[in-house]
Amino acid sequence: MTLKMHRNFWLMKSEPDVYSFAQLAKDHTTPWEGVRNYEARNHMMRAHINDGVLFYHSNAKPPGIVGLARVTRIAYPDPTQFNPASPYFDAKATLTNPRWFCVDVAYDRPLLHSISLDTLRSTPTLQSMVLLQRGRLSVQPITAAEWRTILQLGGITVP
DNA sequence: GCCAACGTTGGC
DNA sequence: GCCAACGTTGGC
Numbered sequence: 001m002t003l004k005m006h007r008n009f010w011l012m013k014s015e016p017d018v019y020s021f022a023q024l025a026k027d028h029t030t031p032w033e034g035v036r037n038y039e040a041r042n043h044m045m046r047a048h049i050n051d052g053v054l055f056y057h058s059n060a061k062p063p064g065i066v067g068l069a070r071v072t073r074i075a076y077p078d079p080t081q082f083n084p085a086s087p088y089f090d091a092k093a094t095l096t097n098p099r100w101f102c103v104d105v106a107y108d109r110p111l112l113h114s115i116s117l118d119t120l121r122s123t124p125t126l127q128s129m130v131l132l133q134r135g136r137l138s139v140q141p142i143t144a145a146e147w148r149t150i151l152q153l154g155g156i157t158v159p
Numbered sequence: 160g161c162c163a164a165c166g167t168t169g170g171c
Numbered sequence: 172g173c174c175a176a177c178g179t180t181g182g183c
Contacts, residue, residue: 015181036179037166059181117182136165136180 009142010047011054011065011131012105021055021067021110029072029106032139033080034088036100040139044103045075052147053105056131058138064116065150073104112155125149 012032014020024030035041053069077098080088093099120126126149130140142150151157 013181039166063182134165135182138180 007051008046008048009052009054009144009147010043010071011056011129011140011142012069013056013058013138015059016057017059021057021069021107024055024067024069024105024107025110027107029104031078032102032105033078035078035102035139036088036090037138040137041101043139043141045101047071047074047103049074052142053108054142054147054150062116062118064114064119065111065154066114067110068108068151068156069105070108071103072106075101075103078102109156111151113153115150115153119153123149123153 016022019030032044035044049071051071053071054065055067055069056065057063077095078088078100080086081090081093081098081100082095083089088100090099117131120129121132126132126146129142129146130137134140
């Protein structure tokens with residue numbers, strides 16, 4: 001009888017003007033609402049409780065990874081798709097047939113050193129990061145090796 | 160604020 | 172099912 005620990009890793013982007021890592025520190029946990037891209041959604045639907053999350057600030061100066069979070073609730077229908085007042089409203093979504101899903105993400109810790117996009121680009125072992133291949137995907141998988149490298153770059157010794 | 164990259168929509 | 176038009180993302 002084996003108990004396999006499934007822990008996957010993700011990078012999630014947010015514009016700090018819209019929702020920052022500092023805000024997550026205050027909120028402790030937040031629904032990762034408003035993802036309206038199928039591939040990003042599909043990644044979230046594969047997330048497990050306790051999966052590691054790299055919190056990435058896009059449209060920031062500089063853009064980069066600023067902290068760690070983790071998944072605390074697996075995918076469920078994103079409530080904003082049903083709300084006509086929300087900017088994320090989707091008229092084609094129904095309660096019985098939702099289109100969009102979100103996960104809950106909890107604050108973990110900041111990186112000691114934020115890692116800019118430039119630094120990621122210039123790190124040889126990170127060249128195959130989805131971020132560097134497919135810039136626009138807002139929820140993307142991170143390999144265990146990339147996770148370790150990034151924590152090391154960020155000055156985190158005990159994950 | 161610009162604009163390249165690229166995902167989505169909808170007419171056919 | 173193609174693909175042109177359109178909208179969005181996100182670095183710069």
